[in-house]
Amino acid sequence: MASDNAVDALIKQLARLPGLGPRSSRRIVLHLVKRRQQQLDPLVAVLTEFQETVVSCKECGNVAIGDLCPICTSEERVANVICIVESVADLWALERSRMYKGLYHVLGGVLSAATGVGPEELGIPRLIERVQELQATEVILGLGATVEGQATAHYIAEQIQHCNATVTSLGRGIPMGGELDYLDSGTIAASLIGRRELT
């Protein structure tokens, strides 16, 4: 490489980001060299502000500026419905649907005997406290349809039993645009179980 330390260091650091490798990092670095005012300067400014201000919401685990995230502080959200998700990415995915108006609780993972992630690591005791504090009427288990996601959902459902909240799970079935021919039998079976009468 015909380059200096700051260049190599940036290429290496970028290559560690998800979806980027050495080749795409080199391309980005060359792009930034050529577009100093339009791209490099704003990127440094925005990234520094992000580094200095963005933290995890103390209530729900979403990204936040200050102690609480905009969802937890919003007065327009339904405060007695909580949706439990694995990650902030999942929270954002649900927000993009614009269908959900309640609060969230980000676990930051799923229970896993293999990697030693237990209820304490996921903060499930704190979650149960929160369900009680909010006097939640509904807890939606927004966890993935994976073995570990479902095991985590079952564990949480058991722990919440005594809280007087209805526990629900996201619907399962055929995704939008999905063709039956290309879907696995598990999804087809779930879609039959979850069938609804047309109104």
Place this chain on the structure above:
Amino acid sequence: MASDNAVDALIKQLARLPGLGPRSSRRIVLHLVKRRQQQLDPLVAVLTEFQETVVSCKECGNVAIGDLCPICTSEERVANVICIVESVADLWALERSRMYKGLYHVLGGVLSAATGVGPEELGIPRLIERVQELQATEVILGLGATVEGQATAHYIAEQIQHCNATVTSLGRGIPMGGELDYLDSGTIAASLIGRRELT
């Protein structure tokens, strides 16, 4: 989006980089939130250093720290051979081959009547001065095998005629791993013209 300004601003800024879009930017931002010490802090540090120190080499146009790049200041490079390339990316590609020991000259583009890029914009007068100053014995035209790349190569060859330097062009032919069946006739023709006796 359930997020704040600094988060959205970073997603938008990252999405403007080559190879990234809104989806991959979101993924990177979530990755950075979770790995503050391991990834976010070093990235900000390295990017800031890059912003503050990296410039274009005053001699050849490569990326540099200080006035001159490591190739121009190296005593191990052959100083009377110059390879003319379109971009820093091309310079890096040649360096990766570890076959070339001379100097470079980065044009920053190719001649193009359509976009109004003429010899002045590419700094060709300065290039000719440099060929004379270095008393170059060989000038390698390392430009792409495109119509505009070749037009630029021809123009430069004409301008250099009086400089007493041999003007060469990169070899054309079958790329490593290339199968004849899948190559275009232009490449096959070039490989025939450039055929060499086995030694």
